[in-house]
Amino acid sequence: MAYMPDPVFASLFHAFTSDADSTGQSLTACMARQRAEDPLLVYAGSDVALFPGGGAAPLVESFRRRTRGFIELTAISHLPVALAYLGRMYALEPHSDAWRRDAERLLQRTRDVRERNSTAFWRDYVAVGSFAGQEEQVTRMTDYLCRVSIDYLERVLRDPAALDPEILRQEYLEPTANPAVPVPLNDLMFATFCLAFMDIIVRITGWLQEHVYQWDRLMVVLSGQSGRPTAGLTWGSNNGCHLIWAASDGAIQPEQVYLAPYAPAFEAGMEDDPAKMAELEQQYRKLWLNTRASVEVSRLMFPGHGSLEQDAAALRMSDMPPLKSIDDRAGMAARLRRIMEDPTQLLSNSVADILIDQLRANGNRPELLEIPGFTHIEYPAIER
Secondary structure, eight states, X not given: OXXXXXXXXXXXXXXXXXSTTOHHHHHHHHHHHHTTTSOEEEEOSSEEEEEOSTTOOOEEEESSTTOTTHHHHHHHXXXXXXXXXXXXXXHHOTTOSHHXXXXXXXXXXXXXXXXXXXXXXXXXIIOOGGGTTOHHHHHHHHXXXXXXXXXXXXXXXXXXXXXXXXXXXXXXXXXXXXXXXXXXXXXXXXXHHHHXXXXXXXXXXXXXXXXXXXXXXXXXXXXXXXXXXXXXXXXXXOHHHHHHHHHTTTOSOGXXXXXXXXXXXXXXXXXXXXXXXXXXXXXXXXXXXXXXXXXXXXXXXSTTSOOOOOOHHHHTTTTSOOOOSTTOHHHHHHHHHHHHHOTTSOTTHHHHHHHHHHHHHTTSOGGGOOOTTTTTOOOOOOOO
């Protein structure tokens, strides 16, 4: 006979945990009434919403879809990784033409980008406010990255042996004595990561500081997938936590922030449907308060027996290798490896804390940033 829980015991179980009117749900409802006026911040994979409380309409900002230059910078940032992927494809299937087709496609599209690249393009078309005045440096960096990548793609199409990992590293990724590649491509990856993520940090920090008034009462939910499906599941691996903490100037506490990868989906544009947003707000508030209820009760039940309260500063990107200085190439390489090797990391974690901490220290002024692989670098003159 198949086992079934005893109905009398099951009834007691449901009375506390899972019935619609269970004791757990009743406490959550009580807390919701007490905190109905408190603000709620929902930080999703590409968008952020602030529900001010008291039934007020939410404020919504997008930090990827509306980020100028994100695609352009990420496109060129991917080139060194693309070469490494081609090398891996060739190693696995040397007699297949798959790697060659991809190499030819990358070569043509990189040529097209190099032709499109100009100071006017970055200044007038992309027009990223956070690196205004540095468009010439971005142009030279882009030309250099494209030129070196084009040269190497043409080389591997002539001689696939150049896709050997050791040759690729010594001649392209981190050359030590190659006048044709004076700036290692690893540095360029780091610089483009920084530039692409910089505008997100500047805009979202400014947006949060403009609209959040009660940091001590703020309820925060990081919802849904952020980056790779396996990434950003802890405070140390989700730079959204660090960004919110820095924007609050350290006022926000880890216990106010819950990461909920399976929370209801939210994205910019939903604010056009007030009924849907009101429903989502109630779901997010219930999620936060239901989680919070057990935290508060545990402290009443077990005082003096330890606590899971943590210092936000100690949690800041704790899994990421330190960068000793702006010129620490070994540190940059270690961070790039970490975010590629560790599936729990967000790709932007390689640079996020460096930028967030500098911006916090300088009043969110991007013109004062020192960007590894970019600031103080003398890129070769553009060749036409």
